[in-house]
Amino acid sequence: MGLSRREFIKRTAALTAASYVGMNLPIKESGKAEASDGTTWHRGTCRLCGTGCRVDLGVKNGKAVALRGVTDSRTNMGYLCMKGMLFYKLMGHPDRLTKPLYRASKSEPFKEISWDEALDIASKKFAESVKKYGNDSVAYYGSGQALTEETYIFQKVMRAGLQTNNVEGNPRLCMASAVGGYITSFGADEPIGSYANLELAKCFFIIGSNTAEAHPVLFRRIMRRKLDHKDEVKVINADPRVSPTSRIADMHLQFLPGTDLAMLHAMAYVIIEEGLTDKDFIENYAVFRIGKDKKQVDFEEYKKFLKDYTPEKASRICGGNITPDKIRTVARWFATSGGTVSLWTMGINQRKRGVWANNLIHNLHIITGQLCKPGADSLSLTGQPNACGGVREGGGLCHILPAHRLVKKDKLRHQVEDLWGVPRGRIPPKPGYHTMAMFTAVNQGKIKAMWVNCTSPAQSLPNCDLYNKGLAREDFFLIVTDIFPTRTTEYANLILPTAFHFEKTGVYGCTERRSQLTKKAVNAPGEAKPEVWIVREWAKRLARDLNDPIIARTVAPFDGLEEDFALPEAIWNEYSQKLTKGRDNDLRGATYEVLSQMADGVQWPAPTREFALKGGTVIKFVKGYDPLATEHSKDNKPYQFYGPAHPDRKLWVWLRPYKGPEEMPDLEYPFYLSTGRVIDHWHTSSMTGRITELMRANPYAYIEINPEDAKRLGIKPGDMIEVESRRGKNLLPAKVYEGPVKGMVFVYWYDQAESRMINKVTKDAYDPGSKEPEFKICACRIRRKSGPEPLKPFLVEL
């Protein structure tokens, strides 16, 4: 089943063939050569990570046959990773769900039903629950992989139709802490700069991110920068585990998990002690704040606060290989580089103190003035293709409405109600359940009907065994929309087959505020339908079953539109023209017409068509670059921090005390457990696991153990290891490898096999601010169970 060489040459790029026979075709001509053999190329965005790579999908005789990178794109410049190159194989995959499936009881087998029946059941169950148990007994749990149009229309029907704010999504598990960090530090969500800074940076501070495996295409850009300017550019990698990312680092800081807050403070201490701060920048743009009541303090207070975090003390807290000298060196590099870009993902976000950790990174940027300048940015990388665009901007979390509006702010809520044409008071003023509270409510029987779209909480929630008990309840009705069977469809009553990427039309918004359009290029298999159609038809039935014409009004503007193009466009127009107007993510210029013309996409704010056609705002808050900064300018300073959350228009430096992880190793559970990704697989591997080439490289997850620990415990490579926490256990083969720091083990979380689902073991404590769980750190013990065993890859089947 491998990719044969003939296919590879023929499909992926005639270029390969050209170079093989000694020709050198420019890439555009190779595209023409391809077209002549009947393949047409359709532009879109990669379905997988949050980098936002642009791809061309090759279609021949109505079938997807290849993917290639778009060289004009400013995100990937034509490069693709193996996942991005191969996901076209999922379009015609034999495992695809093609018919609505229903079962009244979770113990029965599924039977195929028609769409009419399926939508009637979906509507009846939600209506019943609302009538009997109230509006908050129903919930929607979405995804950072759903298109913006889908998240938007789902939450519109839930909030204005069913009058509940129980709208959540898996980005809560992924980047809620980054949102909290940006809002509390900068006053507005999402990064200030762009990827463009990667080619200008003099110093990279990569913390809590294995960029090399999780964002391979971005890592190539960082690596290129480093290799082309070996002495000029410094790379700092801070991670308790030596990962492929550490390989290009000039300095690898290996601390004990959860101690990085002390290290970041110590870096700030050194920067101030050695006078490396940017005094002008601080004076003009920063204030210092402490505590829950955001009390403003002065610079001296901050200095006094940092006295507690001398490099000497921090290195004692951090353990690992951290020495005071290393902290000093890194702090000097960071402050004096003339352009530092910080990058982080789940190592910082998935933490009990995720928001604080985010704040402390921003602190370093603020006090050194490493913001708003070329090559300087505090850039949180996204893990999902549309967590930024769909969920953060589209209103896909319980406390936010579209375009960065808070539910609890009456003025903003009424704005949305007016724009939607529903009576004021229709959207409840109280935010709904956040993810962990939502699934706790399912456990407690408070939520009776839930719609899970395009994600698999049964595998991806921390301590998943506990929450799967709730999903298995007979009095809980679960609708799942997905393209493949997952761990979550095992708990479903109703499975609705959906169209995959390139089988429907819509917008993805990636890490750097960039919105990119993907148009339908192939037909969905069987009876699979786009979500926007499903929601519209469902809402009409809800209006009938609940006898509530306002529910019908939420989808009335979209009635009768053809679902492949006209319907998503109408939804996008409502969202971008009405909802984002006057907001910081102004997308009015980014119409489908404009997005179709762009090789890559448009970065917001992009209020006008002309500005959007130039690509939008590369750097926020800078007058002359950001139209909103110019428009909202209050004085003659070059930077205008107009973020809606900070009325004083300043950047806030936070005095956050050091806090360790929730669960520390002890006598009984002496190891730290952390989890992560491998390059070939993505999330719960329901997609990548079905691509043979990727699955054979990583057929099952394993546990990485430091050689010193392995020696002490008599563990040899390949031995079967039981890893157990207070919550659950796994049985995994060992990889003895100088990756994790001594005293820590590391497990990949993609595996769907019952005995290798590491989220049975992880901890469900969460950040009190962002409500994001601390996946990345818990205490566990390990025990050798047996010698090596032949293991088989596993995927859930119906």
Next chain:
Amino acid sequence: MERREFLKGLILPIAATALPVSPVRASLFQSPIKTNVLRPPGAVPESLFASKCIRCGRCAEVCPYRSIVPRDFLETGVNAGTPLIDVTKVPCYLCMKCVEVCPTGTLRPIAQQETRMGLAVIDRYACMTWQEGEFMLCRTCYNVCPFKEKAIKLDELRPVIIEEYCTGCGLCTHGCPVTLENGKKAVNIEPIYAFGKVRKE
């Protein structure tokens, strides 16, 4: 394996040795070792293997991954019943159990890192990352290598094998996403150590 079948398999090779040198006879002595088809770790050179191995099957039996498969006894030739690893099917995970159970020293008890089943060779015409002007980032072979950074390194994201450390376990070959028409991969294990000369004492 029935006793009768076993004997049948042996008769022809024995008979053949009595014949004058012929193509048939040469094929009976032909080693089955070739690209990606290897002997287990610690194997003596091919010129000795068939005579030293007693076909007890213990190595195949102990192999937890079912990597080692005895050559079919029904196949003719002196190598019938000897152990083989086809790394494109199941590679060797270097658990080193087989070398401990071999009763004859055909598989010598060596350490994991001393194993030299062969040498991984990257086919730069086939490997995606080595194509001029190609925009593919693949690192599978590097990722799965048990001795990464030693036996395999990345030269600006393109894999390079370090001969000194490569054990020839075949994990890279097995993981490689490219399959050529002849069944080979973009990285293959060449059994370069198997045909060394044996010094007579």
